Amino acid sequence: MSTFTSSHALFQVFSDHGMDRVFLVPGESYLGLLDAVVDFPQIDVVTCRHESGAGYMAVADGRLTRKPGVALVSRGPGASNAAIAVHTAQQDAVPMILIVGQIAARDLRREAFQEIDYQKMFGSIAKWVFECQTPEQIGEAAFKAVRMATSGVPGPVVLVIPEDIQQQPVEKPALHHHAQVFGLPDAATMAEITTRLSQAKRPLAIVGGSFDCPGGREALSAFIHHWQLPTMVSFRRHDIFANDDPFFVGDLGLSNPAAQMATLQQSDFILALGTRLGDITTQNFTFPRYAQAPQTLLHCYPDSRIINWDTVADFPLVCDPVGLVSALSKAQAPKPDAGRQEWLAGLRQHAQKWAAWPTRVPKQGVNFTEVVHAIMNRTPLDTTICLDAGTFAAPVYRHFTFKTGQRLMAPLAGAMGYGTPAALACALREPTRTTICIVGDGGFLMTGNEMILAVERKLPIIFIVSNNASYGSIRLHQERGYPGRVSGTTLFNPDFVSLATSFGMQSARIIDKNEIDGVIQAALNQRAPILIEVNTSLDAILP
Ligand SMILES: Cc1ncc(C[n+]2csc(CCOP(=O)(O)OP(=O)(O)O)c2C)c(N)n1
Numbered sequence: 306m307s308t309f310t311s312s313h314a315l316f317q318v319f320s321d322h323g324m325d326r327v328f329l330v331p332g333e334s335y336l337g338l339l340d341a342v343v344d345f346p347q348i349d350v351v352t353c354r355h356e357s358g359a360g361y362m363a364v365a366d367g368r369l370t371r372k373p374g375v376a377l378v379s380r381g382p383g384a385s386n387a388a389i390a391v392h393t394a395q396q397d398a399v400p401m402i403l404i405v406g407q408i409a410a411r412d413l414r415r416e417a418f419q420e421i422d423y424q425k426m427f428g429s430i431a432k433w434v435f436e437c438q439t440p441e442q443i444g445e446a447a448f449k450a451v452r453m454a455t456s457g458v459p460g461p462v463v464l465v466i467p468e469d470i471q472q473q474p475v476e477k478p479a480l481h482h483h484a485q486v487f488g489l490p491d492a493a494t495m496a497e498i499t500t501r502l503s504q505a506k507r508p509l510a511i512v513g514g515s516f517d518c519p520g521g522r523e524a525l526s527a528f529i530h531h532w533q534l535p536t537m538v539s540f541r542r543h544d545i546f547a548n549d550d551p552f553f554v555g556d557l558g559l560s561n562p563a564a565q566m567a568t569l570q571q572s573d574f575i576l577a578l579g580t581r582l583g584d585i586t587t588q589n590f591t592f593p594r595y596a597q598a599p600q601t602l603l604h605c606y607p608d609s610r611i612i613n614w615d616t617v618a619d620f621p622l623v624c625d626p627v628g629l630v631s632a633l634s635k636a637q638a639p640k641p642d643a644g645r646q647e648w649l650a651g652l653r654q655h656a657q658k659w660a661a662w663p664t665r666v667p668k669q670g671v672n673f674t675e676v677v678h679a680i681m682n683r684t685p686l687d688t689t690i691c692l693d694a695g696t697f698a699a700p701v702y703r704h705f706t707f708k709t710g711q712r713l714m715a716p717l718a719g720a721m722g723y724g725t726p727a728a729l730a731c732a733l734r735e736p737t738r739t740t741i742c743i744v745g746d747g748g749f750l751m752t753g754n755e756m757i758l759a760v761e762r763k764l765p766i767i768f769i770v771s772n773n774a775s776y777g778s779i780r781l782h783q784e785r786g787y788p789g790r791v792s793g794t795t796l797f798n799p800d801f802v803s804l805a806t807s808f809g810m811q812s813a814r815i816i817d818k819n820e821i822d823g824v825i826q827a828a829l830n831q832r833a834p835i836l837i838e839v840n841t842s843l844d845a846i847l848p
């Protein structure tokens with residue numbers, strides 16, 4: 306690079322923070338940025354087909370790397386298409402930076418061609434929205450974006466850069482954000498926690514996303530075993546704690562049975578570790594009960610905004626959950642006690658009953674639960690399962706046993722269209738792992754075009770499309786609330802197998818349950834991108 310420009314400053318800061326990939330759909334509003342990235346060969350530029358795909362890939366990449374996933378989009382139309390990813394990053398607590406090219410600074414707020422005031426547009430879904438006004442601000446804004454996206458509850462930041470300030474000479478920035486350090490509670494509080502934990506007769510740990518970091522799961526597992534604590538995972542965080550562990554007692558999700566919840570209410574000490582205790586995990590703020598639970602509540606999360614907000618804790622701990630459990634693992638724990646064993650056994654019974662595989666033989670088509678069962682039986686430990694939103698995913702959440710090493714990438718936001726881009730981002734990062742994308746016929750046609758990247762980059766992803774010719778999840782709700790009045794939920798579909806062939810991919814179709822095992826195994830063996838269309842039964846999911 307001959308002259309160091311304001312756009313170089315942006316990529317310099319990103320590069321200095323180990324951010325080595327950007328996802329984009331180009332636009333004339335950020336030609337300066339596109340030009341500058343040429344001078345950063347260490348940054349992989351992934352060209353996408355739709356800004357929602359680029360945004361979702363950035364969300365998945367941010368979740369995997371714990372560094373902000375970056376998407377670059379054009380003003381107005383591009384930014385509008387990317388909004389779903391900003392929303393998903395917020396709901397999923399994932400660090401992400403959306404860069405938006407903007408109309409020239411001199412024309413701001415004149416309703417110029419494709420102008421949007423992004424502060425207003427993204428103000429309530431992004432952690433921070435900043436529109437740079439001068440070239441000199443860009444490097445500093447990039448630094449603050451990294452800091453904002455990754456600290457506290459991780460989340461999305463939107464950086465808006467007018468086209469006429471992208472190519473001015475500036476000084477090279479030297480800014481580096483180090484992870485914030487949170488101290489552990491003082492010795493007296495730690496002693497009080499261990500005393501109360503030793504005395505607890507019916508303790509329960511609820512564990513969440515903060516353990517999704519190197520060493521996090523291991524530290525958590527050591528702590529749970531040391532203190533012999535029945536453990537539940539928070540909403541869609543199934544892979545935080547091994548589901549075949551003797552202390553695993555299920556997940557807190559959308560449909561926990563009433564009998565299970567009644568037993569859980571009898572706990573006397575809840576440790577909410579690294580979870581925001583959101584509405585779904587807490588079963589609409591009933592467990593732990595809003596605003597003050599009858600149980601002793603320890604709530605540990607590295608953001609003071611979360612602690613003592615919806616649910617008041619007896620031990621409100623704004624610190625690193627991994628550090629906390631590591632410290633508590635060193636304290637003296639009580640000997641196994643018959644009462645606690647009985648409590649654990651009761652909770653395990655509830656979880657196992659709920660997770661038992663059903664056998665429902667549909668009138669037509671394949672029961673998709675059987676496909677999920679085959680995937681579970683045949684996938685290795687280094688498998689990443691990427692889910693879209695829809696009923697096809699229900700058996701994964703309910704019945705799939707995630708073992709140590711297996712990973713779940715599911716949109717906490719319940720956003721359709723996430724599965725395919727997420728699988729691509731995962732396979733780009735970890736091409737030797739087995740990556741399986743499970744998606745419905747509805748969600749697949751939202752972002753499925755991005756699948757071409759698997760062919761371009763030779764990513765051995767298995768795309769499994771559950772085709773029930775319906776927005777099945779909504780049809781299910783419709784049948785419950787308005788029986789027999791089908792409206793707006795039936796889908797007329799293309800031939801997905803031919804579609805995959807036209808993309809230059811292998812493809813297969815499952816129309817009978819006897820084909821499931823063979824097709825899944827063959828796909829796992831071939832280590833090349835493949836799409837499997839499953840002729841999924843709709844009546845198997847309807848009431
Ligand atoms: C972007 C987006 N639009 C709409 C919805 C509402 N929604 C949730 S599930 C669903 C249907 C999913 O259909 P499909 O992908 O075919 O999966 P199925 O439920 O049939 O298994 C819809 C429309 C959503 N969650 N996200």
Ligand SMILES: [Mg+2]
Pocket residue numbers: 695745746747771772773774775776777778
């Ligand atoms: Mg469907």
